[in-house]
Amino acid sequence: MKLHELTIHEALPLLAHGEITSVALTEALLARIAALDPQIHAYLRVTSDLALAQARDADERRARGEAAPLLGIPLAIKDVICTAGVETTAGSRILQGFRPVYDATVVQRLRAAGAVILGKTNTDEFAMGSSTEHSAYGPTHNPWDLERVPGGSSGGSAAAVAASLCLGAFGSDTGGSIRQPAAYCGVVGLKPTYGRVSRYGLIAFASSLDQIGPIAKDVTDAALLLQAVAGHDPQDATSADEPVPDFAQGLADGVRGMRLGVPREYFVDGMAPGVRQMVEGALDVWRSLGAETVEVSMPHTGYALPVYYLLAPAEASANLARFDGIRYGYAHPEALDIWDAYRLTRAEGFGDEVKRRIMLGTYALSAGYYDAYYLKAQKVRTLIKRDYDEALAQCDALVTPTTPNVAFKIGEHAEDPLEMYLEDIFTLSLNLAGVCGISLPCGQSDGLPVGVQVQGRAYDEATILRVAYAYEQATSWHGEHPPL
């Protein structure tokens, strides 16, 4: 048995029956990270000693007869999520050396659930990007083809799961940053409903859109990981006081009699033929399992990209105002007065993509342009939200491609940010509407993974998990591993 190949739901009974230990599992993953991560660069830092101590603790708890939902399971955490005492950089030079003094609620809940934290994964700086190339610490490589990007911004987490460098991981998704890298890396990524998971301790990018969620080897693991972190948190006033169902319970109920909406606006001319073919094949599978597919229209889908790239940078420009070189992070050593200190600290601390978005957002919010850009985008957001309300009133969930193309080459979009932004066209609208979505592997094109996305109603993660699980059980794509 190769321990790194286990899923979480396979490892849990083995741990429970004493057939393996968390220490052995953690050591196997640390050895694999040491062997493979120099090529992939999924991790920004591996906390081996802490992980082994947590694994020993988990094994002792088991020996005492304790049980916890993820007891002894080694996971990876995106570096925008605060871990007490462990450097957390958000992929930015401005936070180099920053050691949070508290854990994010998600991390607290994972620790309470018994998880072992292997380390922090690479991300586009402040989660701004679709390729993980915009990390100040160098890009992550796609395990399926090391010359290609893993997607982003949670590219480190997706690559770590795909390369079996952890059993599961957490990322954050503001416009597709969990689902798009999951699609590019051939793994499962779930963006929960806005408010479903606490964001306390998440380094903020765009607060009306950000959400933390799991990246996993399969749908069952995604359900287990979501279960461990979901639910109201008084520390996050935007977290929802909604009941959390048992996500594993209805997983195998099937899709017979379900109505799956297929929005015609997602099948655009620009998408790669191989992607279209795989997604249409997935629709055939759902139909063969007894689901009905119905064409729906979401007429404002094409406007999501400009809306997102005005609203998210506007919110980011406000959120990133806190990086002032005074309370934490990099401080320029030679500034003469406070204004000089702000300007120089931020000029040296932030990378190009972050500056570009701060500039764009500041412009959209500035006097004379607020109505034309920011307010206009907020109004079109209302129209996009209405598209969702109407489409999801007619069907149980929506099925779309996750991305228009497979993973692109590192450097391919370096000169043209707008081209990179276009890779997000199928994932952005969901964040604008606040609902939930999951990407799962549905085939390959030229040897690279293709993802299909299931989008659901607010707080209805149970349905998208069930739809995804039905497909997964009928196919074998989730069992494909990159040739490493």
Add this chain to the structure above:
Amino acid sequence: MLNRDTVLHIAELAKLTLSDRETALFAEQLSEILAYAERLNELDTDSIAPTAQAIYRRNVLRADEPRPSLTPDQALANAPRREGDLFRVQQILD
């Protein structure tokens, strides 16, 4: 097309010093992105209310009770410059 002066004005609002390279690059790239955003004007939104948050929540209140917060040492743990229990900053007034 954004001109150099506009880019520098925005950079000052955002408290960023830009190099000449960045100023020229952002003038071009932001212009391209904003031109793309012009397509929103195809939509008549005069009667549409703006959405700031897709899943609206009214005021979230809690009891106003004292509870532990960060200690001074915790709050200052990551400060680039510290003086006693204070953050040290550069001169603010002339």
